[in-house]
Amino acid sequence: MPIMNWDQTLDIGVPAMNADHRDILDVMNEIFDAHEAGQEGDIINRLVSRLGAVCTRHFADEEAFMEKVDYPGLNSHKLIHKKLLEDFSGHAAAVKAAGGKANEEFFGFLKRWLVAHIRGIDSKYAEHANSSLSVANG
Template sequence: MLMQWNDDLNIGVLEIDIQHKLLFDKFNAFADAYQSRQSTDEIMRMFWFLEAYAVTHFKDEEKLMQQVRYPDFDKHRAKHVAFVEEVNKLKERLKVEGLTAPLVTTMTGFITNWLIDHISTMDRAIGRFVQNSSQLPTR
């Protein structure tokens, strides 16, 4: 159930690559809390923290895309919005169903697949754009 970071997922923008690795860490903290049968409160805390970090990361990534004038910004942002909407649906299910094994399996499957697919395709395209245009923003 844990996600293993693979350097092939690096997109070539250091700040974003670091945040992606941290997303994996936050996901693994949530999955580990569930697998080790920690309290429901602790598991939920890990899930909320993962969600909050994902939203923060999306904002940073969107800021970068705007700074470099990334041409597919709207399409990319729509994927972020869809992720947040799906996570909100999962949170509603958690409130109704509780922390059940099938729901956790659904949650972890969705997050794992989404992150790997999104990083491998959408985010990698940002990295290529930044590298090809030499438009990495300065701080």
Template sequence: MERPSLNHPPLFPNIGKTQTKEVKVVKTQSFDTLVTWSDAISVDNKVIDDDHKKLIDAVNALYAAIHSGGEKLIVVDAFDEMMAYTSYHFGHEEKLMAKAKYPDIDDHARQHRGFIEQLGTLYGDFKNGKDVAGRALLNFLKFWLTTHIMVIDKRLAHYLSSH
């Protein structure tokens, strides 16, 4: 079986160029979190779980920035940080999948690209002031992130632990 190609063009070419492993959390007013880490969303793989915790921190920073009612620049910075970490994380997962010859790599990578595309559309709507766009963006983030982790990434982690 031929190894799948992950050479797809970046949707946000300036995001994630540094391939950072760190998330800068933008401090704003105190708000509840959008996504809370729990054992229920653990994939029982420390490397992937640690990535997911940082991704959740970045999503929660964006959530807080949107709900702070503050300057638009704070939201833009939080979104950029979340996208940079998302880009790093997806690239990291895809490298793990390629190294392990994960059979569902194409579908998994396609889901990553679909997430980035949809997120870009929703964020564009938010930046352009469309009604309820902020709520739609946050709902999408919460649903996709938890569903993807609990189903798709758990399947990947199970494969990695058995190979």
């Protein structure tokens, strides 16, 4: 069972960023499935590292996209990404210190930040990008 399924409420209307968000969700679900199957140790640690890499890459791509569309909230969004990666590193270190054992707290963090960030924060640059696009095309 996945920790979370993709649904329309996560669709921000920017296809490339939606695709990244789905990739992030896929890795989260992979970690959750492995955990549910009783896995711990290197398998979990490797998946957690992969999630960190996928998020780091996505944040960089997203920041480049926001720059391209002249999003006025770029700087504060960058700071939020930075803080998320710091928090993620803390959680990843805790999983590692526990011998590659994920727990409820870890999954709660992932789920909360994914949903809150996409719906509350990412949706804002998407709105900006899509409204500038309609102005340019209209």
